Every structure is written in structure tokens, then in C-alpha cells.
Amino acid sequence: MKKIRLGIVGCGIAARTLxxxxxxxxxxxxxxxAVTSxxxxxxxxxxxxSGNPVVFDSYEELLDSGLVDAVDLAVPVDLNLPFIERALQKGVHVICEKPISTDVKTGKKIVALSRNSNKVVYIAENFRHASVxxxxxxxIEAGKIGEVVYTSWQIWVGMDESNEYVRTDWRKEPKHVGGFLSDGGVHHAAALRLIFGEVEWVSAVAEDLSPHLGGMDFLSTLFEFENGIVGNYTVSYSLKGEDEFEVVGTKGKMFIFWDKIVLNDDVVAVPQEDSYQREFEDFYHVIVTGKPNNLGNPEEALKDLAFIEACVKSNGEKTFISEFLL
Known part of the structure; x- marks a missing residue:
């Protein structure tokens, strides 16, 4: 089986631990x-x-080396656009950490680059590979709780100044919309859209509660999917609590956990798998076998970001997602 020669660009937390x-x-x-940082x-x-690959002092030197077929970008979000563009100019495939970009406006440029290139641009959103x-x-599609009416997802991350993500320089003074709200929030948007479909509108309030986290760190939303399902998504990166993901239907409800789904009175076990491994496997097959790039598609990543940007900019007003994607 053909191996892809991969260059690692950025050797921070994501590259090392994920x-x-x-x-x-x-x-x-x-x-x-090859590797550079x-x-x-x-x-x-x-x-x-990692087996002593060649270390380069710059990204440009790595791209010019002829040693890579693809690069794995785990860099500050504001570098995604220029780094993807340079890779494509050199004829190199890209897998890039989410969010796709700092905001929807620049994210659209990445989508355009991807559309106009014969090389793969894959946005690494591991929640799109999570089995649960x-x-x-x-x-839900099998009708196990009837017609879905409502979903609520509450997430309490509880970060403080000791957290290594909080101490990351580019997260202390974020250039990406909403700071942690988009950094982590695109994960949640991806999962919600995977399960329920496209979001039509959102009304939300965002707050900056912690002096230790860069940018805003609390978000509470009310929104509606295009199919009429009503949702609430509340997340805090500074406050601690018990997470809960509930789905209510006309014939019962379910609670979603990482390793199981509680469906009315039944427990459905879900085997744990490494979602990062699954996304790299998918990236490989998109390049080598020509498999459609559905799970790493930049257009899907842009929609994830559009949901969060609409939330951050809503200020409590009803805001349509389509306004950000035009």
C-alpha cells in the first residue's frame, strides 16, 4: 500500500497529543x-x-524540499489561509486543524482555493468521525423516539489558567471570532449538524466571564433547524458543571454520552474509537482512492464556523445563518 509522505507543520498541543x-x-x-515549527x-x-524526519527552519523550506506529498497544519488559526494557499501552489495536499479560519469571510477564501485545486484540502474536524x-x-432516523421536537446540549468545560490550551499565546489574544467559542464550538456545530441537519437561525448571548481565557468564554443559544427542530446550545469554557446532551421526540427521549446512548429505558453501548485516527484514515483514502471528501470538506467546516459566528454576533437578535454564507 502506498504511503503518503507527510510533513508536520506546527508542533504544539494538537500535533503532539492528538x-x-x-x-x-x-x-x-x-x-x-519532514517537520517544522x-x-x-x-x-x-x-x-x-516520530522517527527523526528532517527538521526545517521554515514552512517554505519544507514545501520546497520535495520530501512531502501532504502537510498536516496544526498552526494558529490565522495562518490557515496563507499556509493552505502556499501548499496548493506547491502541489501538496493539506489536512488542517479546525476551525477552518478566523472568520467566515476568510474561510470562504479557503473554500475557493479548494474548489480551484486538484489537491485535497481536508479540514480535520474529528467530531464528524465520532461513532456516538x-x-x-x-x-433518530429509525424513529426510536418518534419525531424529534427539541434538543438541548449543555457543556461545562471549566478551564482555568493552568490549562495548557489557555496558556497558548495565540489563544490568549485570539484573532478567531469568539476565541474559545469558535475554537471549541465548531466541534459542537459539526455534531449538531451531522445529527439534525442545517440550522436556519439562531438567537444567542455571548459573554466574557473569565479574565484568564482570551476572548469570550460563555455562550447560550436558542436556534431552529431547517426541518423545524428547536435547539438550545449552552457552553462555558470557564464554568464547571455536568454536561448533558438531550434529544426529545414525540415517542420518548435520548441522552447522548461519549460511550453510550440512553434511549428511553434502554442503554445502547457505543464502542470507543480514536476519532483522530479515523480522520487521518479518511484523509488518506480521499487522496489515494479518490473517495469523496465529505467529512473533511471545507464547505462543511465553513458552515460549522458560520453557526458560531452567527451566535457570537447575534446579540440576542434572531440571526439567519444564510446571511453569513452568502
Whole structure:
């Protein structure tokens, strides 16, 4: 089986703790051949743990080396657009960490670049690869709780200044809309859209509660899907609490957890899988076999971001998602 020669660009938290463990399990599909990072010491450290690929002092040198078929971008969000553009100019495939960009306006430019290139641009949204959300979708479509009327998702992350994500420089002074609200929120938007379909409008309030987190860190929303399902999504990155994901139908309700779904009085176990490994596997097959890029499609990632940007800019007013995607 042909291996893809992969360059790692950015050796921070995502590359070290999320991407590399997945790539280690996929050594039959990928060979890490090059690495670069803003701090050379971080690149060298990553190289030592990943088979000693060539370390480059700059992204441009890595792209010009001829050592990579694809790059894995795990860089500050504001670099996604220029780094994707440079890779495509060099004829190199891209897998890039979410969110797609700092805002919908620049995200549209990435979508345009992808459409006009014969190389793959894959936005790495691992929630689109999480088995439990696909299982929930399956059970709903099978009518297990009747016609869905309402869903509520409350998420209490509870970060403080000791959290390594909070200490990341580019997150302290975020250039991406809403700070953590979009950084983490596109995950939740992806799951909601996967299960229930497209969101038509949203009314939301966003707040900055913690002095330790860059940007806003609390969001509460009311919204409606195009199919008429009403939803509430509340998330806080500074407050602690118990998460709850509830779906209410005309014949019962379900609660969604990471490893199970409680369906009325029954428990449906969902085997845990590495969603990062699954997204890299999918990226491989999109490149090598020509599989449609449905799960890493930049247009889907743009819709995730549009939901969050509409929430952040709503100020309590009814705001239509389509206004951000025109």
C-alpha cells in the first residue's frame, strides 16, 4: 500500500497529543518525513519521537524540499489561509486543524482555493468521525423516539489558567471570532449538524466571564433547524458543571454520552474509537482512492464556523445563518 509522505507543520498541543498518537497507529499509511515549527526546539523534539524526519527552519523550506506529498497544519488559526494557499501552489495536499479560519469571510477564501485545486484540502474536524453521533443519527432516523421536537446540549468545560490550551499565546489574544467559542464550538456545530441537519437561525448571548481565557468564554443559544427542530446550545469554557446532551421526540427521549446512548429505558453501548485516527484514515483514502471528501470538506467546516459566528454576533437578535454564507 502506498504511503503518503507527510510533513508536520506546527508542533504544539494538537500535533503532539492528538495527531501523532493517531499517525503512529497508521504507519502503514503515512510516513512523517519532514517537520517544522515556530520554535526549532519543538520541531526537534517532535522529530525525535516520530522517527527523526528532517527538521526545517521554515514552512517554505519544507514545501520546497520535495520530501512531502501532504502537510498536516496544526498552526494558529490565522495562518490557515496563507499556509493552505502556499501548499496548493506547491502541489501538496493539506489536512488542517479546525476551525477552518478566523472568520467566515476568510474561510470562504479557503473554500475557493479548494474548489480551484486538484489537491485535497481536508479540514480535520474529528467530531464528524465520532461513532456516538452517527449512532444517534441512526437511531433518530429509525424513529426510536418518534419525531424529534427539541434538543438541548449543555457543556461545562471549566478551564482555568493552568490549562495548557489557555496558556497558548495565540489563544490568549485570539484573532478567531469568539476565541474559545469558535475554537471549541465548531466541534459542537459539526455534531449538531451531522445529527439534525442545517440550522436556519439562531438567537444567542455571548459573554466574557473569565479574565484568564482570551476572548469570550460563555455562550447560550436558542436556534431552529431547517426541518423545524428547536435547539438550545449552552457552553462555558470557564464554568464547571455536568454536561448533558438531550434529544426529545414525540415517542420518548435520548441522552447522548461519549460511550453510550440512553434511549428511553434502554442503554445502547457505543464502542470507543480514536476519532483522530479515523480522520487521518479518511484523509488518506480521499487522496489515494479518490473517495469523496465529505467529512473533511471545507464547505462543511465553513458552515460549522458560520453557526458560531452567527451566535457570537447575534446579540440576542434572531440571526439567519444564510446571511453569513452568502
Amino acid at each position: 495527531h501523532f498518537p493517531a499517525l503512529k497507529e497508521l504507519s502503514h499509511l503515512f510516513e512523517i518525513t 515556530r520554535t526549532r526546539a519543538h520541531a526537534e523534539e517532535f522529530a525525535r519521537m 453521533f452517527w449512532k444517534a443519527k441512526e437511531l
